[in-house]
Amino acid sequence: MAKITAGVATSHVPAIGAALDLGKTQEDYWKPIFDGYEFSKEWIKNEKPDVIILVYNDHASAFSLDLIPTFAIGCAEEFQPADEGWGPRPVPTVKGHSELAWHIAQSAILDEFDMTIVNNMDVDHGLTVPLSLMFGQPEEWPCKIIPLAVNVVQYPPPTGNRCYNLGKAIRKAVESFDADLNVQIWGTGGMSHQLQGPRAGLINKEFDTAFLDGLTKDPQGLAKMPHIDYVREAGSEGIEMVMWLIMRGALNDDIDERYRFYHVPASNCAVGHIILENK
Numbered sequence: 202m203a204k205i206t207a208g209v210a211t212s213h214v215p216a217i218g219a220a221l222d223l224g225k226t227q228e229d230y231w232k233p234i235f236d237g238y239e240f241s242k243e244w245i246k247n248e249k250p251d252v253i254i255l256v257y258n259d260h261a262s263a264f265s266l267d268l269i270p271t272f273a274i275g276c277a278e279e280f281q282p283a284d285e286g287w288g289p290r291p292v293p294t295v296k297g298h299s300e301l302a303w304h305i306a307q308s309a310i311l312d313e314f315d316m317t318i319v320n321n322m323d324v325d326h327g328l329t330v331p332l333s334l335m336f337g338q339p340e341e342w343p344c345k346i347i348p349l350a351v352n353v354v355q356y357p358p359p360t361g362n363r364c365y366n367l368g369k370a371i372r373k374a375v376e377s378f379d380a381d382l383n384v385q386i387w388g389t390g391g392m393s394h395q396l397q398g399p400r401a402g403l404i405n406k407e408f409d410t411a412f413l414d415g416l417t418k419d420p421q422g423l424a425k426m427p428h429i430d431y432v433r434e435a436g437s438e439g440i441e442m443v444m445w446l447i448m449r450g451a452l453n454d455d456i457d458e459r460y461r462f463y464h465v466p467a468s469n470c471a472v473g474h475i476i477l478e479n480k
């Protein structure tokens with residue numbers, strides 16, 4: 202039986218990917234950020250997941266205002282890094298797990314979560330920056346990756362509660378997949394940041410810390426938080442944090458918080474990172 206063993210959440214700031222690709226990790230501005238992921242890089246070497254379900258949002262790379270799926274699951278065999286304006290990032294092709302992805306799509310849709318099935322999609326910094334932070338710069342990504350794109354760009358995004366419950370449906374799907382697989386689920390985006398308007402540059406450490414605490418200790422309470430609280434407290438792009446609740450919903454109620462890292466700023470963003478292990 203396939204099993205979800207751990208959840209990871211991390212910000213996915215595009216400038217972090219550029220810093221790595223351009224060899225700037227030891228510069229004063231970037232070093233503390235990359236140092237904050239050293240523990241995680243060692244941890245994941247030992248954990249050796251077979252598959253990662255990677256929850257992220259697309260930034261007008263694969264989708265646009267023409268087509269806005271709330272939840273889109275990548276069922277293809279592979280996904281190319283997207284060209285976001287400066288050419289595709291020099292990172293490996295993302296290899297999918299088509300069979301498990303289709304199984305999750307079927308199980309979740311029959312459980313009344315209307316996933317969009319995607320067979321052709323490029324993946325942008327939302328997905329590749331977390332991989333770079335956790336795995337560095339390998340020739341090939343060391344495991345299969347199932348992209349799960351969530352609309353957090355065009356109102357209305359899904360509620361935190363719906364995300365949390367989708368996590369539970371994903372867990373059920375994984376546990377009914379008849380193969381001995383070590384599966385992780387990652388939630389990405391956030392933490393507090395706002396990229397435009399008079400409040401551009403907003404950071405709220407108090408809110409972010411409370412969110413990290415709630416994720417570990419009271420995810421059901423956190424799932425009840427309305428959109429307006431994310432936007433008011435964590436900025437317009439802070440709403441990305443609903444994606445972390447998909448990760449949390451897929452884990453046990455009772456988990457071990459293995460690691461936490463928080464740093465301000467990277468570009469306009471508060472970088473947050475947490476590793477949660479199923480007991």
Ligand SMILES: O=C(O)c1ccc(O)c(O)c1
Nearest residue numbers: 213214215467468469470
């Ligand atoms: O801080 C930033 O620059 C920034 C830009 C785009 C993103 O998707 C993001 O998460 C952060």
